[in-house]
Amino acid sequence: MYAGVGKARQLPYSGCAGCASVSACPTAAKSQGGPCGGVASQLHQDSTPRHAAAAPHSPSSSSCSAVASCCSLSPPPPRGQEQQAWKNGIDRPLHDQALRAQRRARVPEPHRQERLEKARGAGRRAEHNKLKLEVAQWNLSSKLLAGIAGLWILATTLLLTVPEAHGLITYLHWVRWPPSRELTDLVAFRLPHARNIEVHTADGMLLKGWHVLPSHQVAAAASRLPLDSRAREEFFDEAMGHPESRIVLYFHGNAATRGQFNRVELIKALAATMQAHVVTVDYRGFGDSTGWPSEEGLALDARALWAWVEERAGRGEGGAQVFLYGHSLGACVALELARHLPLVAALTPECSDAPDFSSLSPSSSDAKESAPAAPGSLVARRPDAGDVQAGRQANSVTPSGVILEAPFTNLSMAALYHPSALPFRLLPFFKHALILSMHERFPSLEYIQQVQQPIIILHGRRDRMIPFHLGEELYHTARLARLRERPETLEDVWFAEFSQAGHSNMYAYPQWTDELHTFMGSVDGAGHGKAVA
Structure with missing residues (x-):
């Protein structure tokens, strides 16, 4: 054997490749009785390159040389083109075939089948695990959907049947967000130029909130005073009472507290870009305020906050601008306050001593409008321009304007178009049942017709709530x-x-700053509109 062939092939003897015929070969003449027998012939034939042509046998060559050349156990070295073909690996396919045969021989057939079965089993297990994962995800999604549907059905049942549950679903005041922060920790909310305030309502509720200074030299001066000191409190009051100050009363929407992220950012934006004193409180039942929310209660809270601001802003000579800013549910609260202030001024007493009207609720005032006047009683009527002017003369501070962000027409429409109320809109019976089940109205559509001050309405096209x-x-x-x-x-x-704005992110757009700057600049301190350049 020679290098390049792993095992000699056993082929029948067919003569010498170097001879012209079997009869002419001296090795063939001896058949298998020659000196090399058939084995040498077979090896010689098997080692002959396949590309080599049969060379004609020279008759002049002796039989010994023929026997030596044909029957030698080692093949003759290649010459010329044969040597070059040998180096180029012409016989490589034969060599590769032999190697493949050796590899197959090393792996017995049963083990090869076992390995194939293992591979198929691994593939089946991977497919099975993938199927199990999909089933688990589907089961989890089904449970979540079933839980959401169950909560929705429970909330709907409570809304339609239990009046006490109406407030829990409408106001969501029990939602505390952020849950881990104290609302009085101004450093945690990054409000260093602010103070905590307390407002007492006419019916004995305690409201807690913030007073944020404008972000200019006033805030810088306040930062040099010790926190919770009497001097700092007096400085805040004096800054608010400056004749040229601008004050914004902010009324937030339902759910959570004044410490919610978007509300804090809105307050900061009002103080920084509008250079305004921002005063806000949590309604009764919200945050750290006492009580339980209701439509009449929120109206009393707004009036108490207005009285708190009027007491401090009225120290000046009446040049301060005071704006009411309401967002979502707070927009209706701001509208009710704006229409209530001229109503109080329009009450014409026939007796010398006028009672305190701070506890007058919207329902009672509406009832008095329709009831006949009794001798010695106070008559509330719809104000006209003369009443508003009288109110300005009687009070040193009046609202300069009303800013409504994402308002609604009434609470029934707001609830009906809420994303969670989609089934109500699809089923007519449930739609009417939802409208009739609303015990509180918040009729912004009625209030806005009675407001005398300039009004701007801000609304986003991508608002999914209102x-x-x-x-x-x-x-x-x-x-x-x-x-x-x-x-x-x-x-x-x-x-x-x-x-591009949604329900709670208008303050992040430059248009919000431009609109408020133009609107606030178009009115004077008494709420008169003026031409905009």
Whole structure:
């Protein structure tokens, strides 16, 4: 054997490749009785290159040389082109075939089948595990959907049948967010130029909130005073009472507290970009305020906060601008306060001593409007321009304007268009049942027709909580009411559309700053609209 072939092939003898015929070969003449026998011939034949052509046998060569050349156990070395072909690996396929045969021989057939079975088993296990994972995910999704559906059915049942549960679902005041922060920790909310305030309502509730200074030299001066010191409190009061100060009363929406992230950022934006004193409280039952929320209770909270601001801002000479800023549910609270202040001024007493009207609720005032007047009683009527002017003369501070962000027309429509109320809109019976089950109204559509001050409505096209068309309806209703009764104030009703904003992120857009700057600059301290350059 020679290098390049792992095992000699046993082939039948067919003559010498170097001879022209079997009879001419001396090795063939001896058949298998020659000196090399058939083995040498077979080896010689097997070692002959396949590309080599049969060379003609020279008759002059002796038989010994023929026997030596043909029957030698070691093949003759290649020459010329044969040697070059040998180096180039012409016989490589034969060598590779032999190696493959050796590899197959090393692996017995049963073990090879076992290995194939293991591979198939591993593939089946991987497919089975993938199927199990999909089933587990489907089961988890089904349980979550079933839980959400169960909660929705429970909430709907409570809303339609239990009046006490209505407040829990409407206000969501029991949601405490952020849960781990004390609302009085101003450092945690990054409000170094603010102070904690307490406001007492007419019915004995305690409201807690913040007073944030404008972000300029006033805040820098306050930062040099010790926290919770008497001097710092007096400095805040004096800054608010400055004749040229700008004050914003902020009324937040339902759920959570004044410490919610978007509300804190809105307060900071108002103080920084509008250079305004921002005063806000948590309604009764919200955050760290006492009591239980209701429509009448929120109205009393707004009036108590207004009295707190009026006491401090009225120390100046009446030049301060005071704006009411309401978001979502707070927009209706701001509208009720704005229409209530001229109503109080329009009450005409027939006796010398007038009682305190701070505890007057919306329902009682509405009832008095429809009831006949008794001798010696106070009559509440819808204010006109003269009443508003009288109110300005009687009070040193009046609202300069009302800012409504993402308002609704009434609570029933807000609940009906909420994302969680989609089944109610699809089923007519449940739709009417939901509207009739609302025990509290918050009728912004009625309140806005009685507001005398300039109004701007801000609404985002991508608002998923309060639909955009509810804000548009409020806007058109306000303009129609002024066109009928006070056409000279028609241009005091503004509407700003935010194409990219949602329900709670308008403050993040430059348009918000531009709209508020223009609106606040268009009114004076007494709430009169003026031409905008």
